[in-house]
Amino acid sequence: MTTSHRIERSLSAYLDGELPPEEVAEVERHLAECPSCRAELDDLRATVRILQLARTPEAPDDLEELILARAGRRRWLTWPAWPKPAVALAAVALAVILVATPLLRGHRDRLRAAEVSPDVFIRAAVQSAADDPFMDRAYIGLVSSDTNLRLIGEEPRGSGR
Amino acid sequence: MADSRKPERPAFTEDDRAQFERLVSRYSRHVYVIAYRMTGNEADARDLAQEAFVRVWRAWHRIDPEARLEGWLYRIVSNLYIDLLRRRRGPRMHSLDEPMATASGELVRERLDPNADVERTVLDATVDRRIQEALLGLAPDLRMVVALADLEGYAYEEIAQMMRVPIGTVKSRLHRARRALRDRLAPIRASLREQ
Numbered sequence: 138m139t140t141s142h143r144i145e146r147s148l149s150a151y152l153d154g155e156l157p158p159e160e161v162a163e164v165e166r167h168l169a170e171c172p173s174c175r176a177e178l179d180d181l182r183a184t185v186r187i188l189q190l191a192r193t194p195e196a197p198d199d200l201e202e203l204i205l206a207r208a209g210r211r212r213w214l215t216w217p218a219w220p221k222p223a224v225a226l227a228a229v230a231l232a233v234i235l236v237a238t239p240l241l242r243g244h245r246d247r248l249r250a251a252e253v254s255p256d257v258f259i260r261a262a263v264q265s266a267a268d269d270p271f272m273d274r275a276y277i278g279l280v281s282s283d284t285n286l287r288l289i290g291e292e293p294r295g296s297g298r
Numbered sequence: 299m300a301d302s303r304k305p306e307r308p309a310f311t312e313d314d315r316a317q318f319e320r321l322v323s324r325y326s327r328h329v330y331v332i333a334y335r336m337t338g339n340e341a342d343a344r345d346l347a348q349e350a351f352v353r354v355w356r357a358w359h360r361i362d363p364e365a366r367l368e369g370w371l372y373r374i375v376s377n378l379y380i381d382l383l384r385r386r387r388g389p390r391m392h393s394l395d396e397p398m399a400t401a402s403g404e405l406v407r408e409r410l411d412p413n414a415d416v417e418r419t420v421l422d423a424t425v426d427r428r429i430q431e432a433l434l435g436l437a438p439d440l441r442m443v444v445a446l447a448d449l450e451g452y453a454y455e456e457i458a459q460m461m462r463v464p465i466g467t468v469k470s471r472l473h474r475a476r477r478a479l480r481d482r483l484a485p486i487r488a489s490l491r492e493q
Contacts, residue, residue: 149473153447155454183487184480188448191429196330197344204322207348208355 141171148178152185310358317363322351328450329371335445336379338434346382350374369460376442376461383438425486432482440475447472 144167150156151164168175197203329350334343353374354361361367433441442461446452447468454472458465480487 146470146473149476150454150469153454153472155469180480181476184476184483185448187425187483187486188429188444188479190425190486191449192426193449194331194334194340194343196327196347197340200326200330200344200347201319201322203344204326204348204351205319208318208322208352 140167141174144168144171145174145177148174148181152178152181314358318355318358321354321363321367325367325371326351328368329375332372332442332445332450333375333379335430335433335449336375336438336441337382338430342382346375346378349378353378369456372442372446372460373462376438379438428486429483432479435482436475436478440471440478443468443471444475444479448476 144164147156147160147164151161156164168178326347330343330347333346333350334340337343337346350371354367354371361370433445436444439461443457446457446460447454452460454465454468457468461468463471
């Protein structure tokens with residue numbers, strides 16, 4: 138790194154009075170003979186002056202209230218508000234529900250399938266028999282009465298009462 | 299029964315609450331200002347300032363409310379800002395030279411006329427906006443250093459402590475930030491030179 142480069146990187150600190158005295162002397166010696174570093178220093182000084190023109194943004198009037206309200210609200214949502222045994226119990230209950238639900242549901246579905254399948258079989262048999270013009274409708278009615286079905290085009294049973 | 303509901307961490311007392319209120323009253327405006335410098339808009343600055351104090355309240359039993367907490371608060375703001383950028387998927391940085399995309403097409407940024415009346419220029423609120431825009435064009439770590447040094451007036455040593463970086467890092471970040479800002483603020487500078 139050339140001297141000029143090294144000095145150039147110290148110019149901001151020089152401008153801010155943040156350099157140790159021995160470095161200040163070195164920078165000043167260099168500035169006396171380096172027009173490009175003098176120009177750089179002027180640029181930096183001007184940039185800082187412009188930045189200092191920025192007005193301080195005004196905080197909203199209700200900022201403190203907003204902060205206190207939000208911090209107060211969070212207080213009840215943080216862990217200390219909820220006793221640990223209750224949290225543990227809730228977690229165990231949730232785990233039990235998550236494991237048991239599919240098991241129970243599978244069992245219930247199997248029971249329902251066993252109940253429904255004869256029904257479906259009889260429905261198919263009755264529907265194919267009903268298409269036969271020589272089939273005795275009384276026989277069909279007898280078969281279907283067990284399955285709680287009604288024949289296509291027939292009034293629902295019991296509606297004539 | 300009462301014992302089983304007792305939280306493990308110490309409960310907040312009225313005294314805690316009063317101390318927290320004093321702390322909010324002492325620092326909230328500074329925190330808001332630095333949050334505004336980082337985000338460039340009121341809504342985000344307000345949100346960040348609130349969230350920073352929520353973090354303080356959560357950590358209440360681990361801090362000394364009488365200690366100087368600026369550095370810690372500014373670090374929280376800086377971290378929250380970085381989280382905000384992540385949530386929004388990448389920083390929204392705009393080059394001042396490129397046209398801005400808007401709903402009604404591209405908008406070329408208006409630049410200050412170097413020959414404009416200096417007093418008017420200085421008084422003009424657009425100066426503020428331009429400075430803030432130039433700040434937003436910097437990487438967050440450079441922006442924080444320049445905001446603390448040149449806008450809030452902290453010394454290098456204080457900034458180093460606040461940001462937990464070596465003093466040499468403060469020095470080099472500040473220098474890089476000023477060099478980047480130099481070109482972006484050139485139009486305003488040209489007006490001042492004529493003063």
